[in-house]
Amino acid sequence: MTASYDGSMTTDATGTAPDRRAVVDVHPAGDAAPELRDPSLPVLHIDDLAAVRGDGIFETFMVRDGEVRNLDRHAGRFTNSAGMLDLPAPDLDRWIAATDLALVRWAELGGGDASLRWMYSRGRESTGIPTGWVTVAPESPAVSRDRDNGVAVMTAHRGYSLDISRDAAPWALVGAKTLSYAANMAALRYARAHGLDDVIFTAADDGEGSDRVLEGPTSTVIAVRDRDGVREILTPLPEVGVLPGTTQAALFRSAGDAGWTCREAPLTVADLFDADGVWLLSSVRRYARVTALDGTPLGRPDCAAEIEELATRAAEGR
Numbered sequence: 001m002t003a004s005y006d007g008s009m010t011t012d013a014t015g016t017a018p019d020r021r022a023v024v025d026v027h028p029a030g031d032a033a034p035e036l037r038d039p040s041l042p043v044l045h046i047d048d049l050a051a052v053r054g055d056g057i058f059e060t061f062m063v064r065d066g067e068v069r070n071l072d073r074h075a076g077r078f079t080n081s082a083g084m085l086d087l088p089a090p091d092l093d094r095w096i097a098a099t100d101l102a103l104v105r106w107a108e109l110g111g112g113d114a115s116l117r118w119m120y121s122r123g124r125e126s127t128g129i130p131t132g133w134v135t136v137a138p139e140s141p142a143v144s145r146d147r148d149n150g151v152a153v154m155t156a157h158r159g160y161s162l163d164i165s166r167d168a169a170p171w172a173l174v175g176a177k178t179l180s181y182a183a184n185m186a187a188l189r190y191a192r193a194h195g196l197d198d199v200i201f202t203a204a205d206d207g208e209g210s211d212r213v214l215e216g217p218t219s220t221v222i223a224v225r226d227r228d229g230v231r232e233i234l235t236p237l238p239e240v241g242v243l244p245g246t247t248q249a250a251l252f253r254s255a256g257d258a259g260w261t262c263r264e265a266p267l268t269v270a271d272l273f274d275a276d277g278v279w280l281l282s283s284v285r286r287y288a289r290v291t292a293l294d295g296t297p298l299g300r301p302d303c304a305a306e307i308e309e310l311a312t313r314a315a316e317g318r
């Protein structure tokens with residue numbers, strides 16, 4: 001069995017299903033109630049546009065103590081993503097009912113920390129009826145390893161740059177969590193092939209002298225400054241074309257309450273080197289401190305334990 005990058009377990013090389021997985025067919029477009037499926041059997045038709053074109057959206061939730069965390073933030077982004085792809089607005093009550101069903105099954109299977117996905121596809125080419133699934137799988141050991149050890153990261157040009165505030169290219173779907181993650185996975189494979197753990201996408205500088213920071217392939221970037229009486233957490237402006245992170249948004253709320261100044265700002269790679277600490281945030285992994293950036297070690301600041309506790313609370317929706 002191998003660990004996927006968003007913190008869930010994937011099948012092993014023989015295609016064998018992992019020991020424990022809950023699968024629910026949501027039937028997002030029909031009257032049929034969500035129903036449990038046998039995880040050892042296929043659930044997708046060969047002409048489903050999720051498989052054929054990656055034409056759909058998803059969310060990945062942390063499951064802790066039998067519950068999904070930050071449900072409202074994920075559901076809001078899911079609805080927004082659906083709108084950007086011109087998919088019918090998801091019936092959230094139905095998706096939540098499917099989630100409850102999956103979590104009951106998960107508990108029957110033994111429960112434990114997990115990763116729960118909502119996947120919503122444009123549906124089969126032959127029918128045009130949207131399809132959707134909720135799945136639960138065990139949390140990968142890789143996520144706790146990254147939390148404990150941090151990650152060595154390379155910066156990498158994403159290959160395109162957009163100002164989404166000017167609605168420059170709505171078809172690029174930047175800001176939607178689409179099923180088309182092949183390029184993100186390719187960037188992570190590239191990093192791993194070069195002995196690194198993760199990537200921070202950048203865009204060529206437009207006069208600032210240093211490339212602009214975007215996001216990780218599966219994470220939001222934060223830079224922390226804690227010196228000379230300044231206690232600040234910065235993340236790139238959404239306008240640069242990043243997926244708005246639920247963990248970062250929750251962190252900004254809890255850290256703001258704890259006295260940190262939290263700001264979206266036009267971050268550059270030079271700002272990351274100048275920061276006291278840099279972290280990658282995402283729902284299941286929660287946080288991974290960047291221990292080295294493009295080969296330069298980044299020290300662990302005194303505030304690290306506090307930031308990581310705040311990030312844990314944020315990811316757990318506490």
Ligand code: PLP
Nearest residue numbers: 218219220243245246247282283
């Ligand atoms: N940015 C990208 C591209 C992602 O794929 C993810 C999560 O998978 C994030 C940011 C972090 O989002 P969240 O904190 O909602 O998990």
